[in-house]
Amino acid sequence: MNYRIMEVITYILIMLVAFVAAGRGQTPSDIVAATLILEAGGEYASGSMEAVHEVIINRSLKRSLTPWDVCLEYKQFSCWNTMDLARGIAIAQRHPRWRSAKVIVASEVTNHTLGADHYHANYCEPYWAKHMTVTVVIGRHIFYR
Numbered sequence: 017m018n019y020r021i022m023e024v025i026t027y028i029l030i031m032l033v034a035f036v037a038a039g040r041g042q043t044p045s046d047i048v049a050a051t052l053i054l055e056a057g058g059e060y061a062s063g064s065m066e067a068v069h070e071v072i073i074n075r076s077l078k079r080s081l082t083p084w085d086v087c088l089e090y091k092q093f094s095c096w097n098t099m100d101l102a103r104g105i106a107i108a109q110r111h112p113r114w115r116s117a118k119v120i121v122a123s124e125v126t127n128h129t130l131g132a133d134h135y136h137a138n139y140c141e142p143y144w145a146k147h148m149t150v151t152v153v154i155g156r157h158i159f160y161r
Contacts, residue, residue, distance in 0.1 A: 042105050044084040048072060049117035050108035051087040054095030057111050061155025065113070067128040067135070069120050071159070074133040083121075128152070132159035 051072065052065040059065070075086045087093055088101070095104060108114060129135075130151040136142050138156045148160035 042102070044082065045118065045121045046105050046109075047084040047087050047101070048121045049114065050105045051093050051095060052117040052120060053108035053111045053113060054099075054104055055093055056155075056157065057108070057113050057117070059155045059157065063128040064155050064157065065117055065120055066126060067132070067152075067154050067157065067159060070125050070127070070129050071132055071135055073125045074129075074131060074161075078133055128154065129159040129161075131161045134160040 048069070052068050056064045056068045072083050072086050075081070075092070076083045079086065081089075088096060091097060099107075108117070111117075132151045134144065134148060135157045136145065138153070138158055145158075145160060151159045151161050153159070
């Protein structure tokens with residue numbers, strides 16, 4: 017199957033997931049806020065969730081996708097690799113920082129990461145990191161562009 021067909025199928029699946037989520041009372045901003053919680057909710061370094069949000073927005077702009085589409089792209093955010101959307105959002109909504117995550121999603125993006133569109137935890141060594149430039153380290157996350 018060629019790349020363009022896979023891209024179209026992926027887009028349709030993402031839109032279907034967003035539609036189903038909205039039908040359950042979950043909004044696109046819930047998907048983004050849940051991603052912030054599931055990726056950095058346990059990271060209490062100043063700007064940690066804001067930095068993940070910035071990565072989501074930078075990828076969104078770079079790829080011409082919505083932020084929630086970026087969150088749900090295949091293997092882009094490890095929290096969604098094996099977790100069902102409804103379950104992930106439910107877990108995130110019970111987190112003590114849920115309200116903070118929702119405020120971050122609704123806020124204007126600041127420049128915590130100096131334009132990063134990738135990051136990983138400092139205990140991982142992803143294959144792609146050696147080809148990128150480190151922009152900043154926030155808590156246990158290393159950010160790249």
